[in-house]
Amino acid sequence: MPGMAKATRQELGASAVFAPDGSLLVVTKQGEHVMLYRSSDDGKSWSAPTAVNAQPEQISADGENRPKVAFAADGGLLVSWTRPLGKPYSGAIRLARADDGQRFSPPLTVHKDPAEITHRFESLLTTPDNKVILAWIDKRDLEAAKSGKKAYRGAAIYAAVSTDGGRSFQPEHKLADHSCECCRVTSAIDADGAPLFMWRHVFEPNERDHALARLKPDGTVESVQRATFDRWKVDGCPHHGPSLAVDERGVRHAVWFNQKDGAGRVFYGRLAAGSGIAVEGQRQVGGPRAAHADMAVAPGKLAIAWKEFDGERTQLRGLMSADGGDSFSEIALAATDGASDQARVVRRQDQLFVFWRTEKEGFRLFPLP
Template identity: 25%
Template sequence: MLRPCYKIALTFLFGLLLASGCHSSAKDVNAENPANRALNATVSVSFGPDGRLWRLIPTDNAVFVDSSTDNGKTYGNPVKINSNTQKISTWPENPPAITVSASGRIHVLYYADEQQQSTSFFSYSDDNGQTFSKPVLISDHADSAMHYMDQILVDNNNNIYTFWHDARDDRHSHHSATGALSLYYAVTDEPATAEFSNRFISGGVCSCCRTAITFSPGGKPVILVRMVFPDGTRDHALITMTQNGQWSKPQRTTHDDWKIDACPEHGPALSIDTQNRAHLAWFTLGDKRQGIYYAHTDDLGKTLSEPMPLGNAGHLPGHPDVIALGSRVVLAWVEFDGNATDIVIKESTDRGLTWSKDRKILNSSAKSGHPKLVSNGEKIFLSWTSNDAGHHFIEI
């Protein structure tokens, strides 16, 4: 029997199936590369402005960052972020987050079970990853409410946006469906003195489905989120920040009519190209559609292209990601044939109008994470971690 979202979120924290003056440095790290013991096969990556690839690795009681100058072929010495031992919490649907600003500042969000199960901590580095600031809390309700599903965006003016799912209240959920939390954010341009003033975006957010967030060509955040609508339907909506810094009302974008009083644990993916076309990928088991789908919208969700089904329905396709680079769009997802997990990709060279055939590029019979697509501005890469082969990082 399926359980409500918030109960599944708590269950995940205990085990899954599938500048402040204190700094730490590389001398704290054992000789063994922590990537070989990444917790729950979750590794996060981000390119810096100089093309260096930065990698964030959570382990049982510490979080590490290392980097590569050859697109993931080799990595330098890892640096430990948390000087004090913590019980690190992460799972494939809820990985830690890393991003690098245009100025080269490295920003990190990770989770530990402290004040609440899955408590979010922020740290940064201004010296090219040699040292990191003492981790600080981002939630002003950290001692009383769970918060997770973090995201970081940094704009060209070094404004740092952090987003998360927050259980502090349910007064914004005007319906009886279970598993609906609120989406909060904070924004600052100076992390050394920031207090991360918490601001509400929307209620009615499906608690265990990861939210997708990116910038529009105009430099404002755009959010694709699975909502729990008043009738219990769990479809997706786009939320955009306007030029005056306000948030639009959620614009319902998918209409699959999936009514379920339990958690899908299957968040959407979003990428926006330079001509403001938003490319979406998502999972549903609705009355109208079942499986994973791709579509695009040119008006931020008011109208949507005909959803395109992805993958082999007999191999449980799931956890899609999407990325747009110029007129090129790449999709990646997982399939499971009962014995092993495949990573499958599909490509378009005309902004999502026509598509190549599916292509399997990686395979593992061990526990693995979700595929993640990233770009250095010129090429597209896939990041994926499995317990048998470790972290894969390959050009698509």
């Protein structure tokens, strides 16, 4: 069964996407290769995997910093990942493209900065006009501040834009200073087509709420706004990033983890656009142990999936809404005794699925009602 862990504990981080032909593609790590798996029967059987990178290299594949997979508008298959370098916390953002969905070109590093510092936790976004945008956590400004003996809060978010479907990238630019250091970054496309990136930020003095950046068509920043207001003050690493989706009516939906009033919880809310973002309909997702929620939308529906340890086993649970997030129904999807990756909600046309990789059961796909 693909995805099942060997005797030694391995990083389980995986991403999934449906191909235009309806087959499910999964990327994950095996040793020093990103491997691509394909299933034509909704996860019942899997093809022999393809190595994305022919030359071996280090690869990050924990839940917050896993390989990503997406299709460019021209049909090219894209796989991105973080390649850890020698020094602690260092990494380079890598991207490989397969024009035919099978044979990958050698991976390229999407940023020009060659320093052996943090460029990690990338988010991969493709747009209908064949742009490919990656945004990631970058510590070049922190390193510069350190050299100058100056204080610098958190890290920064940088982005690189490709206008040729991921074959080449323009020089990267900064989206914002003062991001949190090691939470996954999420992305979506706004109602009018503008690229959106959302991440955990460090607002003064140390409030680890979230920020949302809206990009102009050329990929530069139009605005960066505070997106959550839970005011979790901590000099620490939550290691717990958000997820964002925009529905067909243009409403932005998000799930995130924060400590609010002393209790760590997963929250859902709608991020209403305006001169400042107002969170509407904020509600708790799952119980006190709910963690690492993901979300996606399809016409007329919205799904959230997360995992939650019940004292004995890790439960996979889902929330479905058919009224734009006003009301939800909760469903139990699966459980496991061992280690597991975070849940991923994936869409195929009008249908939503939850993909979950566990150490004992491997890859699993759950269709949602």
